[in-house]
Amino acid sequence: MQHKFWFSLLLLFVMISGVKAQQNELPYTAINLQTLNDFKPTGANWKLVSDVFYDFNKGGGGSLKSGSGVLTNDLSGKSKDHIFTKMEHGDIDLELDFMMEKGSNSGIYLQSRYEVQLFDSWGVKDPKSLDCGAIYERWDDSRPEGRKGYEGHPPVQNVSRAPGLWQHLKISFRAPRFNAQGEKIANARFVKVMMNGVTIHQNIEVTGPTRSAAFQDEKPTGSLMIQGDHGPVSIRNISYKAYGIEPITLTNLQLKAYDGKFQSVDEFSTLTPKREMPIDVLAHLAPGSRDNFAGKITGTLHIPHTGEYLLNLHLRWIPAEVNTKVRNGAGELKIAGKKVVGVTTEDGGFVATKLTLPAGDYPLELAYYKNFGLWYARSNDILLSIEGPGVPYTTLNPVIRAEDPVSEIAVLAKNEPVMQRGFVNHQGTKHTHTISVGEPDLVNYTVDLRKGEFLQFWRGDFLETTPMWHGRGETQLSVPLGSVIERSGKPSLAFLADQNAAWPDSNATYNNLGYDVDKSGRPVFKYTLGTASVRESFMSANEGRKLAHSFTVTPATQDIWCRLAEGRDIVELPNGLYAINDKQYFIELPGKEKPVIRTTAKNTKELLLPVKAVNGAGTVTYSIVW
Incomplete structure (x- = not known):
């Protein structure tokens, strides 16, 4: 039904403007872990605590800290129950952090039926369908021996971290579909599964409940279940977006096209269009129009549920880095005759807004113009995306264009260490004088040679270099293929007047x-700091579970220090290791060396170690464990 526009009911909040949007999706709903009220009654094995310690060297050595915020499966008693949410879901986007004890096994069951495996798979080179992140197999006792398990899907690569470290899981799940008679007409599907920032599954169909599911039937909705009968596991930061099956749609599209150069959308509002045509995608499709044109696209926007929506609009011929003094285009979006948002060259062609809409159908009008094109922004496409209550992030009527066929240009370290020079993106900044090194046991790292900075490390496959070599080489970047942990990007060595002196952002005397x-094929980096000569090296250890980092300084003086790590917090653990950044990774020191933990002016923590001189030379060695 066509809705009358009541502006008092359509509450518009323009939340974002400028070159880049700061918010491009609506917030998730959090499951409360201050109490267990969001869960169905369960066994005594499930507890709320404030912190957990699992020793990666041995199972059963964990300890719990009283409080809340972390849901943990404590199997020290007799209870071994699963835990179920009161929330029941169909289609869902789910995010959570998890931590494994050494040798432990658990699982996250979507709708209590379809499992993503949680397992201590630290260091596994060739993951199987029982390893962490796998979509677990189905089981049929009637099948022949050796084939009872079937349809298991291992992760495409193993990016599991050490027991005792927090890991992140992000799942997009599409529930099975049923007709009016209750008959299943489409299988459940894992649309995408990401673990520790790496996509490990895409579009995996499951024909029925996986092994050890709580139920063997299939339904449109079901509770989220965490397995409790196999091993200790801790979970925190559980959040989700649940969706219905009725989509947002944009239909009855018509294009009115105008020729000429324009400075505002008002200039062609009273003109007679040069041509009119029906269209089915959002793009300026008028024949003969490449530059110097304007257009009005009208259509009907269907909103399935009343609530707050987030809308993103991008005119793709306006790139973010364009010269804002030379306007090459702009646009304006109206819903039910009222302006919702405008986009200009100064916005970089992108703008977002929040608005509250009642369910129903609304007339939509999108007006825009383009005066000239740029070689790196040739598309005349328009991206209009919207997200709201019960509706996933949806790009409306997009143009589907075939990309230039090109295979991934990957560099892999198969039998020996591999070095790759190139550009690397670190904390949003392009570093142009870097070298990345990959080890055959899937441990990798990047160093900035111009500044002497250890930028990042990761476990998994080495590098994709397609952006370096395909076409014009845009964006010139080499991209890590595994799960990356970034360091702060400051020098590892520096001269300090005392242990309280601030750590420098760079070393003026670095050469x-x-x-x-x-x-073995590994680089040994050479540089000077003032009058001191430094040799710096890295080496994979313990079959890829650790990265050893070493320095030799000649001559060594009493005022040279090594900065091992920086993070939001640094905590010394009962096993002698140091947990960095809320247990993102560990620092391990040999022997009985005691580093300095101190607070910076930015309220972060630093872990420092003096380079002690012996016969004029000093050495420092430590290991990163993750």
């Missing part, structure tokens, strides 16, 4: 001398 390659 890069290149690197040697040792017998």
